[in-house]
Amino acid sequence: MDSERLMRQLQEAGFQVAHGRHAAGAKAVLINTCGFINDAKEESVNTILSVIAAKKRGEVERILVFGCLSQRYRHELQQELPEVDRFFGVEEFDKIVAALGGVPSPQFLTRRAIATPAHYAYLKISEGCNWGCSYCAIPLIRGKYRSTPVEQLVVETKLLAARGVKELLITAQDTTYYGMDLYGRRRLAGLLTALSEVNGIEWIRLHYAYPAQFPEDVLPVIRENPKLCKYLDIPLQHISGKVLKNMRRGINSRQTRALIEKLRTEIPGVALRTTLIVGHPGEDAAAFRELENFVEEMRFERLGVFCYSEEEGTYGAAHFPDTVPGEEKQERRGRIMSLQARISQQLNEEKIGKTFRTVIDRREGEYYAGRTQYDSPEVDGEVLIPAAGNALRPGKFYDITVTAADAYDLFGQQQALGA
Ligand code: SF4
Numbered sequence: 354m355d356s357e358r359l360m361r362q363l364q365e366a367g368f369q370v371a372h373g374r375h376a377a378g379a380k381a382v383l384i385n386t387c388g389f390i391n392d393a394k395e396e397s398v399n400t401i402l403s404v405i406a407a408k409k410r411g412e413v414e415r416i417l418v419f420g421c422l423s424q425r426y427r428h429e430l431q432q433e434l435p436e437v438d439r440f441f442g443v444e445e446f447d448k449i450v451a452a453l454g455g456v457p458s459p460q461f462l463t464r465r466a467i468a469t470p471a472h473y474a475y476l477k478i479s480e481g482c483n484w485g486c487s488y489c490a491i492p493l494i495r496g497k498y499r500s501t502p503v504e505q506l507v508v509e510t511k512l513l514a515a516r517g518v519k520e521l522l523i524t525a526q527d528t529t530y531y532g533m534d535l536y537g538r539r540r541l542a543g544l545l546t547a548l549s550e551v552n553g554i555e556w557i558r559l560h561y562a563y564p565a566q567f568p569e570d571v572l573p574v575i576r577e578n579p580k581l582c583k584y585l586d587i588p589l590q591h592i593s594g595k596v597l598k599n600m601r602r603g604i605n606s607r608q609t610r611a612l613i614e615k616l617r618t619e620i621p622g623v624a625l626r627t628t629l630i631v632g633h634p635g636e637d638a639a640a641f642r643e644l645e646n647f648v649e650e651m652r653f654e655r656l657g658v659f660c661y662s663e664e665e666g667t668y669g670a671a672h673f674p675d676t677v678p679g680e681e682k683q684e685r686r687g688r689i690m691s692l693q694a695r696i697s698q699q700l701n702e703e704k705i706g707k708t709f710r711t712v713i714d715r716r717e718g719e720y721y722a723g724r725t726q727y728d729s730p731e732v733d734g735e736v737l738i739p740a741a742g743n744a745l746r747p748g749k750f751y752d753i754t755v756t757a758a759d760a761y762d763l764f765g766q767q768q769a770l771g772a
Contacts, residue, residue, distance in 0.1 A: 354477045354524075355420065355443065356385045360466035362446045366455030372468040381415040381453055382407075386422035388490060391662035397422045405436040417441065417449060421494045425665075443494065467513070470714055472748035473520035473556075473730060474513050478506055478544065482526040483533075484563065486590075487601045487669035488633060488661055491526055498527070500535040503544050507551065514553030519748065520712065521554055522729060527563040529571070539568040549580040555750070556712070558729055560586040564612055565603035572619040582726040585616060586626040586655075592647040593640035596633050601668060613651060624727035626655035629689060632682030633661040634673030641685055648692055654700060655733050656693045658686045694760045701734070701758035708768050711736050711753040713745045721745045723753065725763075736763045743767050 360370045371379070382404050386397035397420075407413045415438045423430060424442035431440060441449055447457035467474050481496040482489075510521060523545070525531065532540030549557055557580050559571075564587055575581045591597050594606040604612075616623055629644065636644075648656065660682040663675045677685075709725040716722075720737040723745075728734055736753055738745065745751060745767065753765040 354465060354475050356383075357465035357468050357475075359383065359385075359419070359446045359449060360468065361464045362450050362457060363453070363455065364466060365458040366450050366453075368453065368455060370466065372466075379413055381417060382413050383417045383419065383449065386418060386420040388421035388425050388494060392659065394422055401434060401437065405434065408436060415453075417452065419443070419445060419449060421491070424494055425490065464512075467516065467518070469730070470747065471517045472712065472714075473522060474518045475522045475524050476506065476510060476513070476548075477501075477524050478528060478531050479525040483530060484527060484565075484603065485601055485668060487599060487673070488630065488664060488667060490664040490667050493666050495526060498530055498534050500531050500533070500540075502535060503540065503547055506544065507547050510548050510551045510554060514551050517553075517748065519554060520556040520558065521548060522558050522560060523548075524560045526561065528559060528561050529563045529566070529568055539566075539570075541568055542570040542574045545571065545574050545581060546578065549578050555580060556582050556726060558582040558584050558586075558726075560729065562587045564589060564609060567612055569615070572616065575623070576620045583620055583622050584624045584626070584727055584729065585620070586729065587616075588628040590628065590630045591633065591636070591640075591644060593636065593643045596635045596640050596644075599635040599669075599673060600630070600633060624654035625651075626657075626729070626733065627653050628657045628659065630659050630661050631685040631689065632677035634669065634676055636661075636677060636685075645688065645692065648689055648696070652696050652700065653693070654727060655697075656689070657732070658689045658693075660686050697734075698758070698760040701760065701763055704755045704763060705758055706755065708752050708754045709736070709765075710750055711738075711765070712750050713738075713747050715747050716740060716745075721747075723751070725753075734761045734763065736765050738765050738767065 360372065363370045384401055384404060387393040401418060404413060404416050408416055417439050418437050419441035421443060423440045427440045439452055450457040479498055479500045481498045482492045483498040485492065529541055531544060532538060545557060562585055589609060590600055590602060592606050592609060597605055663670045711723040711725050713721050713723040714730065719740050721740055723736045723738060724730065725736060738753060752768040754768050755763045755765045757764040
């Protein structure tokens with residue numbers, strides 16, 4: 354969304370803006386960087402290097418880099434990557450516009466362009482984070498939690514709906530804390546209800562739900578409100594009590610299990626996405642086995658795994674030696690991912706023969722690619738429908754019957770009319 358807000362600022366200043374990886378021919382390329390963990394940092398640096406190569410070939414005139422990584426390591430990056438014309442921190446949109454010779458428009462600071470397909474958009478409901486997870490530098494970069502008022506988010510959602518957005522993807526560093534700073538209590542349930550009342554919005558999907566002190570009044574809203582996808586992205590990171598304590602997650606093993614049971618009981622059929630971190634200090638062989646058993650037992654619908662990396666300035670870096678060797682971390686990650694691939698295949702096969710309301714995202718070669726309410730764009734699987742014999746339109750919803758499945762995607766056919 355930062356990129357989308359900057360794009361809007363640039364458009365207001367009269368620039369032509371394109372989003373994507375194709376830099377050739379651009380007068381200036383702007384790169385938004387992420388500093389969350391090593392993998393994300395590497396991806397950001399690789400992107401910068403590829404644009405530097407394009408600049409050296411004469412395909413790009415200027416390179417401007419902004420975002421979290423740039424904010425934290427501006428001086429190091431300036432020295433390492435002198436081909437970059439300028440580095441900016443987070444939310445320095447006005448300075449970027451000015452550096453390009455434009456005039457910033459502060460009145461449009463909360464407005465944004467949409468870089469996603471026209472029918473879905475991310476809605477960031479707050480900025481910053483009040484937790485202090487041992488491994489995470491985000492609070493150092495983004496600061497304390499600041500909720501955006503409900504009324505402002507409703508206005509933004511109405512503007513998105515007026516432009517054809519039908520699916521809202523709710524994000525924040527931590528969505529479940531929403532409201533505490535502003536209203537003195539958690540108000541995620543009320544916010545979701547208010548957003549669901551916006552005409553034109555058909556699906557609302559909740560991401561980054563921090564598990565500790567989970568606001569349980571959200572559960573009946575997801576269960577009963579037809580616009581709320583029966584989907585929850587809840588990063589658990591681990592299950593071993595010792596590792597959770599070292600991670601400073603504010604939740605223990607027993608509470609984590611109780612929460613998952615509650616989610617599955619109170620929202621029947623909910624698809625749970627989680628992320629885990631392997632190789633955190635304290636994760637000995639027994640703790641890793643506990644994590645593997647947990648994944649096997651819980652059968653999460655979606656799961657991603659990161660390897661721990663020591664981040665400068667974090668509690669983890671100051672208090673724990675990074676004891677698990679890199680190769681061992683990769684090996685553990687691989688083991689969880691293969692276990693999850695088997696679970697995911699089984700869960701997908703259980704869908705064969707069933708019909709799901711599916712939104713079409715795009716046509717790709719011989720297929721249309723769509724998603725059910727159980728799949729978020731870019732991170733989850735897709736439903737692939739042969740283009741031959743089906744005339745489907747991106748952004749529209751269809752009833753699709755699943756005919757085959759692999760570990761990641763489903764294959765389907767449009768349900769015959771009148772069936
Ligand atoms: S909840 Fe933890 S992992 Fe997420 S942004 Fe906050 S400190 Fe980082």
